[in-house]
Amino acid sequence: MAFRRKQKADPKAAKPRSLGRDAMRRLLKNRPAVAGGVILLILFLAAIFADFVAPYSYTQGNVRDNYAGPSAEHIMGCDFMGRDIFSRLIYGARISLSAGLVGALTAFVIGVTFGLVAGFIGGKTDNVMMRFVDIMYAFPTLLLIILLMVFFKSSFSVSGVAGGGFRGLLSNIDRATGGMFFIFLGIGLTSWLGMARLVRGMTLSVRNTEYVEAARAIGTSRSRILVRHVLPNVLGPAIVAQALQIPGFILYEAFLSFIGLGVNPPTPSWGMMLSDGYMGMRSHFHLVLWPAVAISVTLFAFNFLGDGIRDAFDPRQTR
């Protein structure tokens, strides 16, 4: 499992902008990537329209059907409370997919901003900021995330009636999202470092290119240079790099569920279903099988699509 962030996209590897349509054409010709994209599209639609797609509620079940195997009514069987596993998988996609996306997005926003600022301002600021990244980099992510999660859960998941102010707001958000919020926060806060390094590196190289020098020479303002020249060049590779990280975030969610820091029941997530099920694997294999398949298929799809996008943006790719 990828517990640490690392980013190794070759800065030369992608020069998006002008190549956009070209890349799209290449991407569409890449069959695994298209398949991945279609699968993901279906998954996302199912998650968004879970209320219409899922045959049953994710909370209600007949406890007498506990651990029931697959049948005509319950195609994937039932869990310990007789709840339909297929329905729970579909609702669970909401959590697991958003864990992937929101985790990546948080890391992306923080990382890109941080890297851009450090790289663009340069000098002392850059030095201080990057030293900070170095220090955070040395922090064992797992330890940090566990400490953070325990801290969040104790400080903000207040019991009973939520308090007011910032604390109350956070706790309400967390409650409304079934405990997802702090998972995202925990994941996001610990995974932006690689992105920051990557973006800073690219910003530095773009900043020293001839056309930026030229823009500066004709008196373009710094913010305009940042937005018009640096950002577009940095964004493409950063997006690609981050997309490749999404599977890691989905696995993260599973891991957090395993150590008891997952979503609040009865909200289902694939990680939660997996860690609920693995203990009884030899008695009720379907408990583990379906969430594992769901996670695998999703990661497959993300990986195929991610590889496809990266290849499509690589101008030297001939295929």
Next chain:
Amino acid sequence: MKRALTCLMVVALLGGLAVAGQAKTLFWNLSTEPPSLDPSLATDTTSHQVLKAMFISLCQYDDATMAVLPDLAETWTFDAATVTWTFNLRNDVHWTDRSGAVDRGLVTAHDVEFGIKRLLDPATASEYAYVLYLIKGAEAYNTGVGSADDVGVVAVDDFTVAITLNFPAGYFPSMAALWLCAPLPQFAVEAYGDQWTEADNIVTNGPYVLGDWVHEDHLVLNKNPLYYDAASVKIDQVYCYMVNEQSTAMAMYEAGTIDVNDNPPLEDMDRIKTDPVLSKELYQAPNLCTYRYGLNAAKAPLDNILVRKALASAVDRQSLIDFVLKGNQRPAQTWTPPGIFGHVDGVALEIGYPYNPTAAKQYLADAGYPGGAGFPEVTLMFNTSQGHQKIAEFVAQGWEDTLGIKVNLTNQEWGVYLNTCATDAPQVFRMGWCADYPDANNWLNDVFHSGSGNNYEKYDNPVYDDLVERAAVSTDPAERLDLYKQAEILICETDVAFIPIYFYTSNELSKPYVVRTYAAIGGESWKNWDILDH
């Protein structure tokens, strides 16, 4: 095959203690590394299980009846005038080192005196020292006010120890069976300090000696030839693994790596019960623990007793047990479990609230929330664990379905959870309690007295306090029984301070060749077990 190999390896390690075929080895899973093998410091069941094999205390419990039996002390007498218990010790108990071959001297009354005084020494920082505060001068010494010399424990001669109490506690011999009163080897403790329990340093006096202790991996106990009753100890060696993962331990049991699995995963219970082999190896017996949902009556809407009654009536305990827990637990409507003096059968006597959806809806309607309309969201919190989570999901779903209310489930990590429950308990929270000694005083007084630190419900009713206080000092069993019944009715039915859920059972799998006893309290007695040829 694998097992035979391990067995051979162990035997080889022991330097040919016995020929492979003859040595009887019990393969056991401790689940975790014992946090401490120091009788003064150990507080958990894993450590106590190992201590029970390595040390003896003044008295011991009978496995089945929990009666107090002689161990180091052969007889004991009480002198009311001086409030002193006098224990007469055996003169044939030896200290031995880990080889079990080297006699390190007799266990004497001085060792008992040293053991108790070391426990009370504030520098030892023993968690359970307060349990012995009933000994004269103990509290003063432990809190740094008094001195060791004023503690009422005196070795009258080499084999007689006199313990003077603050008040005549008739139950003191049952406390003398706890590890707190165990004799300790002064020479070893002083030589090695905190590390005296490590395998190389330890000196013991029980049926087994510590052969090997590889932290987090395994711990080997070998029969102690110098044990006073060595002739009746049949198992030569107990090889303890420390596998915490229930499903892995189950696999090890099925593979024959361990001979006993005392905690099979509940997901496997259906398979165990229907499997022709495993079903015969399963043993289910009551366990002296009760599971409860505490209620915070200070928080709306639970400040309304009708709401509490509604919640209590809407817990389908039998379905929870049959379909979720699957361990043959017993539904609880009262607090003290069966097997403990002072238990009243709440189900038979109709004390407390059985599952009754109609009554529950009525209570809620009477409280002003017909069909759950206008009922604020209630939080049910539990400490992070899959078992607790399953129960919480079931109970919460039952409440939502029956009462039409919204229940918010959250969990916190154990340390944080206890802190939350102590300072700002949610409306509903999970708690459990297990017996320290077999008397309802340990349940009704120790937990729900208004002054108790275990009273997370902050239950405060002077009538109740009076009942349990009177029961504590009464010597008439019939009167005590009646007082405890009144207390149960008051707390579970009249005031609904909490919702009793179920009385635990232990579910244990043992291979057919293990001849064993089942200890009701305080860890298994391996010294009474045997392994048949297999």
Next chain:
Amino acid sequence: MFQFIVRRLLWTIPVIFVVSSMTFVLMHAVPGSPFTRERALPEAIQRNLEAKYNLDAPLWKQYVDYMWGFVRFDFGPSIAYRSRTVNDILAQQWPVTATLGAVALLFAILVGIPLGVLSAVKQNSLIDHASMVFSMLGVSIPAIALGPFLIWIFALKLKWFPVATWGTPAHVVLPALTLSTFYLARFARITRASMLQVTREEYILTARAKGVRELVVNVKHAFRNALIPVTTIAGPAFADILTGSLVVERIFGIPGIGKYYVQSIGNRDYPVIMATTLLFALLIILMNLLVDVSYALLDPRIRYD
């Protein structure tokens, strides 16, 4: 080069200092104490315990004492395991985790890299597709499912390996396999990708044009350069494998340091939290340094001055 290494090693000191300070603050910010019990301890007992473990001192004093201990490599006693010092715990549990991690990494490299090379050389062949599907599977099956599954198949059904615990080489196989699949798959994929990229570089084309034999081209030129990105992930991967071993350690009942990770936070075993953080921080720093050094050795264009 030498100067670079020395500078980086010196830089480790402030990093470790900041990391341990942050851990100190964070762990004290989490509610609960090492002596939080379901059966609340009387105050006098709490005081005795706190005095014994120096927790009654003001926070700054505790901090200073910890730091002073660090300097002397004395991490103090464990609070949860009362007969053990943290130094003992590190000395006994760390080698187990390190062994498991090293075997897993070795396995990942020895299988993953050849697999990637093979896929690249036989691009779009059946072998390529099969190995890529295999490695995708490796990346996507979480250890929580894989571990118990391997136990089921290889220990219970086939009886090839022991179910769990530690001690003989046979005990290492299943946990190392569980731990390594993710990285094995990553190595295979990255090796393949960088091989493919390198083979399109001009010097390779030149070599081919000059009639150098295909095998020599692949091994001598392509492989060597393709190793660069692989190396960059190998170092952090090792740190990952080690810090990420706790799931595997738990499932297989392995006496490693990983479980102390979560457990010590649960127990509020402050000295153990501090020591494990320090250990892993050091490990991560050293691995990253190693990567940079090997990077320079493999790619002569990179200079550190």
